[in-house]
Amino acid sequence: MTHSAAPAVPASAIGHMPTGLRYGELVERRADRQPRRVALVHNDRQWTYGELLTRIHAAAAFLIDRGVRPGDRVVCFSENRPELLAAVYACARIGAVFAPVGIASTAEELVHVLVDLDARALLVTEETADKAAEAATPSAVPRYLLASSNHLALEAIPRHTDVVPEAHAPEPEDPALIVYTSGTSGRPKGVVLSHRALLANSVNTLLGLDIVSDDVTLVNTPFSHTAALNTLAINTLHKGGTVVIDRGFDARRCLDQITRHRISTLFAVPSMLALMIQDPGFDRADLTSLRWVLGGGAPMPPALVAAWAERGIPVLASFGMTEAGPSVSFRRTSDAQGKSASSGPPALLTDVRIVSPAGTDCPPGTVGEVWVRGPHLASGYWRNPDATRATFVDGWLMTGDRGFVDEDGDLCISGRSKDTIITGGENVDPAEVEHLIAQHPAIKDVAVVGRPHPVWGEIVTAVLVTDEPVSRDDLQDFLQPHLAKFKIPRSVEQRSTLPRSSVGKLLRRELTPPADSPTTPP
Template structure:
């Protein structure tokens, strides 16, 4: 094959295991041969709309086989895939379509009205609706097409464009916790090497069954779960929306072995009335990211014989950087682990020298999975690297054995009386209290110290947790200057679609003295 990128994966897998199940969705199973055929036909269909090498093809919709078919079809043509966050507002979607210069957009029926409302604001030439051209302002409109029609009209002859590992595969927009999101440019090689790291460090099996309820537009759900499983030849059970009871049903029905989620998802599953009696014997890999895993949650799954595998990553690294294997989940609890097999990680000081064990510095990473830069932002791209190392902006310390502990975002550091306080360290200590479900620590102005910590806490329903109780949990565990000077309670913490805590609205709502 001339195509060495992701667009060739369905064909390569179909010639090895054509009759193995690849995707399961809404009661329907697609074999690898069927996936290959659908991707080929879609690629021809997109080509008939004028999509060519380097053009951007975006997708807006819930988890569905068409998401992956569009990704692979774009790759087959040498085009660039742009996954869009379904939880964004119309102006945010319009910004990303315009910023990326998307020429074709595939979208689900739930987003038809949004798409109709932004047509005049974006450069998109062709709109492909999963339920046909539609009636939401799209029927008869110029550039409107039906997904099923493209498949039916597409040819079956192989599409074998020459695509190299260095060619751009995907523009994945960063979470945008501050300011405008930036489009991380991920090559076919970046994503392939990340998948290889997962295959090695997770010990994936050919008969792996992955439950994909985390959104595919998120780098972890796509690149740490779905694509590595498909590369290995396993099957992915795609779920359009997460539901705790349905999750337990799907685990039993499909004998799910591999799951990824953010802590809030796993918490909901553990609170389900069906939790105690559910058959979880097929589960082998539980990976969690996006936020710290509360100790109470680790204990709840531990009682069922299940261990969380935690790691650390970022969109710019496709995303895997560090991984803590099951063998060290207890002895190195709280650590993000060591670097993936094909990854190099350092923790450096302001002079870019490695910090000694136990001291805090910035995480920098280098490897074949690290992106090439930000779309349309050459200055920001250059500033993101020093001597070939990507600067994460995250603070960490490394122990004597080389295990890294992520401390916090450097920009979130609180400076109190000249002392540096990393909120994540304080949050981890507070989360050991059994009545604390979630916690975030922010800095608030203080006349004496300049800035002090404030804990924003979500209490366990039905508990009688008080501010004094929260502070008592960390007394003696942290240096006095690190202990928050105040505690406020809230019903929920603001998070983005990737599960990352949004501290800007927290500071707005709770950051006044």
């Protein structure tokens, strides 16, 4: 029997970067294999994988012609749209670094990003062009349109190119994305995510979530956040599925899209799920296509999980953060309702420690600070060595979140360390109290904060959004069977809404006391 000789390996391939390392490369390879499959849907217009690849090539060629080189930073100030995904993968193809900025940002915040990054280009849309013009003048960054416009004279990225730019071969630690933190804990910092970290994040996500090739996933949280960009969107494309893109969340529209597009997966923060339940169309909406909802951004109230379970839809709580790419843990489908406090086991490439204030490891079931380690972690903060050293220690990311690991090895998040209320020497995690208050039938939304007190240092205060007033006594009676006395709110404030970020995170720093509050609380 004779055997044909194995093909020789070209000398140029020896030592070449690992296949798939470059951010977005697997999307391009998927397009090569299945160009006619539907990749993206936006405003009922479909993009095939072949069209997405053509747009990536066109954007890459355009940026090169405008002087963008490997390592240059390209800022994108845009609402959710397919052209944004073409631009981010085009930047990675030519070695540039992509930095998305949410449309809720002010011109001043955009200036900060442009100057901080020493940006080489600013990509805008008709919707963001005016605000971008305010920011571009002091920062002197050239602006280009993501898509052509009948009303603006700016140059626009074309749909096609006659020359396909050669793909840049990055080093594993070269930055691909810089994503700015929401600023809930101070001035926004640029989180640097390398090509290696983003590939590891995809591996973690695909091993932790049941994403399949026929999935249709809905993305209606901003692409300026890692959860939207790097959890479901890119990994659905890696598998060959379809991503339905919406510019933002609206409860009624979201329910309609689930029915119309036969959505099978989506990411949602708790407030989104609560608003859909409160919508009059929820009970009659056809949600049979929805296999699961990935929950994140804030602790998931058990009552909310149960309400979705009644419709046969598991809500999979997860834990992640920008500095981790963002995937850290995912709750199993079988545990969606039975283990409501769990965020699931750490992803397979992730190590987790629970650390005491003394710096020692906590035993199972004991609350401490959550530390995370793995190849998906950010390289640090852009040009901010002090913040990097304070957060990344000996390969570990100090998350600032409090939690514990239970007897099954699942990670359970109990709150933020910086949000801890200290009353009479006792520590109170706001999330624990919020979970219970959220189960009160008259309460639509809740935040728990500490208010200064001359005797106790702080008192636990519940800030409520209700259909009808809920008194302090009523709330205390409701909580008394479930909480230690020192955890029960001693003060109640009523609000029409609570301040939240564009992805539903509670902005506790904006929950200042009302003007008519007493000088000395009860």
